Amino acid sequence: MVPGGGGAERLPRSIGRDRALEAILGSADYDADLAERWGWVTRALPDAELDTFVDATVARLASFDRQALATAKAMVGRATLPPDADLIASYGAFVDSLTSPGLLPRAMALGALAADKGLDVEYQLGEYLGQINQNL
Numbered sequence: 001m002v003p004g005g006g007g008a009e010r011l012p013r014s015i016g017r018d019r020a021l022e023a024i025l026g027s028a029d030y031d032a033d034l035a036e037r038w039g040w041v042t043r044a045l046p047d048a049e050l051d052t053f054v055d056a057t058v059a060r061l062a063s064f065d066r067q068a069l070a071t072a073k074a075m076v077g078r079a080t081l082p083p084d085a086d087l088i089a090s091y092g093a094f095v096d097s098l099t100s101p102g103l104l105p106r107a108m109a110l111g112a113l114a115a116d117k118g119l120d121v122e123y124q125l126g127e128y129l130g131q132i133n134q135n136l
Contacts, residue, residue, distance in 0.1 A: 013082070014039055028126045106133070109136070110132060
């Protein structure tokens, strides 16, 4: 649906309004430690520990009653997720933004950069978008 699956509605609920605005409007990359401090991710683990942690968590969850897990997840979702109407409104705003006069020159410049720089554009998207915006 919308890039980020409704991120503009979900992110402020996780990290707060000010931080969400900084992340969304600034288009910067954030490392795992900062994301953990902000509450953007549950936890940051070294790669060597990830598989063990995930396996243990999955085994523990698999030992619980499925209906109890589904009920708990639904209760938390009701308290924390945006209403469907907000997601629909966000999708409409996204679609409308595709006709913005500023989109085409930025998209063309980004395409040219991607052709020149390859995957680095994806890895450093925020930096490249900033360069494009300064040059327009």
